[in-house]
Amino acid sequence: MFFNSLPTNFAALEVGQHLYWQIGNIRLHGQVFLTSWILLGALLVFISLGTKKMENDPKGLQNLLEFLWDYIRDLARTQIGEKVYRDWMPFIGTLFLFVFISNWGGALIPWRLIKLPSGELGAPTADINTTIALALLVSLSYFYAGLSNKGWRYFEYYVHPTPIMLPFKILEDFTKPLSLSFRLFGNILADELVVGVLVFLVPLVLPIPVMFLGLFTSAIQALIFATLAAYYIGEAVEEHH
Amino acid sequence: MLAFNIFGATEGGLFDINATLPLMAIQVVALTYILNSLFFKPVGNVVEKREKFVSNNIIEAKNKLSEVKKLEADLFTRLQSARSEAQRIVSEAENESDKLYKEALELANNEANASKEKARLEIESQASVARDQLSKQADDLSELIVNRLILEK
Numbered sequence: 001m002f003f004n005s006l007p008t009n010f011a012a013l014e015v016g017q018h019l020y021w022q023i024g025n026i027r028l029h030g031q032v033f034l035t036s037w038i039l040l041g042a043l044l045v046f047i048s049l050g051t052k053k054m055e056n057d058p059k060g061l062q063n064l065l066e067f068l069w070d071y072i073r074d075l076a077r078t079q080i081g082e083k084v085y086r087d088w089m090p091f092i093g094t095l096f097l098f099v100f101i102s103n104w105g106g107a108l109i110p111w112r113l114i115k116l117p118s119g120e121l122g123a124p125t126a127d128i129n130t131t132i133a134l135a136l137l138v139s140l141s142y143f144y145a146g147l148s149n150k151g152w153r154y155f156e157y158y159v160h161p162t163p164i165m166l167p168f169k170i171l172e173d174f175t176k177p178l179s180l181s182f183r184l185f186g187n188i189l190a191d192e193l194v195v196g197v198l199v200f201l202v203p204l205v206l207p208i209p210v211m212f213l214g215l216f217t218s219a220i221q222a223l224i225f226a227t228l229a230a231y232y233i234g235e236a237v238e239e240h241h
Numbered sequence: 242m243l244a245f246n247i248f249g250a251t252e253g254g255l256f257d258i259n260a261t262l263p264l265m266a267i268q269v270v271a272l273t274y275i276l277n278s279l280f281f282k283p284v285g286n287v288v289e290k291r292e293k294f295v296s297n298n299i300i301e302a303k304n305k306l307s308e309v310k311k312l313e314a315d316l317f318t319r320l321q322s323a324r325s326e327a328q329r330i331v332s333e334a335e336n337e338s339d340k341l342y343k344e345a346l347e348l349a350n351n352e353a354n355a356s357k358e359k360a361r362l363e364i365e366s367q368a369s370v371a372r373d374q375l376s377k378q379a380d381d382l383s384e385l386i387v388n389r390l391i392l393e394k
Binding site: 018027032036040048054066093127129 | 262
């Protein structure tokens with residue numbers, strides 16, 4: 001039979017399988033770290049090349065990096081506000097860059113060519129651990145931002161228009177990281193799955209528009225994640241009058 | 242072929258949360274510090290230095306422009322006053338020359354009138370002398386005629 005003669009590992013999807021690393025008592029998802037190290041290494045090389053010879057008259061890579069910097073500053077400034085955006089800009093920018101290169105790296109680099117004993121390489125943001133880690137960092141950040149800027153007055157935010165809001169605001173502290181992590185995780189995983197299934201079913205041409213859609217979604221998700229993180233921090237440091 | 246083993250496995254699965262989470266968090270925090278020193282600070286310094294340079298230049302240019310405008314206004318008022326001064330001098334000179342002209346004209350007129358009067362008087366006196374002479378000669382002539390006529394008779 002023709003179908004039986006197809007190689008069985010051809011475009012096979014491996015969902016929920018991981019390359020486990022055992023260090024003492026703890027277990028890690030190795031594929032997530034491998035991909036993230038490759039991508040972060042590329043990012044750091046790119047950045048060090050671009051910032052090696054900074055000139056007042058920007059050229060080439062420096063121009064691109066300055067555009068990126070300006071973009072992140074605008075994002076942080078509009079969401080957090082003129083007063084404290086400087087403190088949080090590196091964090092927001094790192095979130096944006098990390099999510100962006102993870103998403104795009106997962107979609108653009110043909111990881112499948114590299115065979116792992118178990119699991120497969122892919123976007124680090126398609127692993128729930130990564131997205132929860134990012135979301136919890138955002139939660140910690142906005143608590144820290146609120147407390148360090150306003151002290152105990154930060155908790156006025158919970159009863160701000162009326163004390164009726166208190167349960168909803170407390171609930172929000174749980175829904176914020178939950179929605180942040182699951183939105184990113186779901187979008188990137190779904191994109192990978194859709195592309196994987198399509199490649200498995202129709203290996204030619206048809207997956208390409210979906211891949212482009214995936215790139216679009218990936219970029220949008222990075223922007224959404226960074227914007228929401230900045231918005232939460234901005235909300236925490238905002239002064240109520 | 243599609244391995245959709247999501248929840249069933251004792252180990253693994255989509256929602257397998259383990260030490261990857263805190264390690265990834267630490268990695269992202271470390272990345273934040275690395276990017277801050279490699280990217281955000283240096284690029285920010287360059288961009289903000291340039292922005293400061295540009296805004297300083299704009300402020301300087303604005304100051305210079307306002308200075309130029311002030312100087313221009315100053316020059317304009319000076320020009321205006323010089324112009325009115327010139328106008329004043331010109332009109333003064335015009336008045337002066339007008340006055341002089343009128344005086345000269347009057348003087349000449351008077352002189353002319355005086356000499357005219359003098360000539361008239363002279364003419365009149367000469368005319369009366371001539372008239373007297375003429376009447377005397379007419380008297381002589383008439384006397385002569387009368388004498389002749391009388392003598393011939």
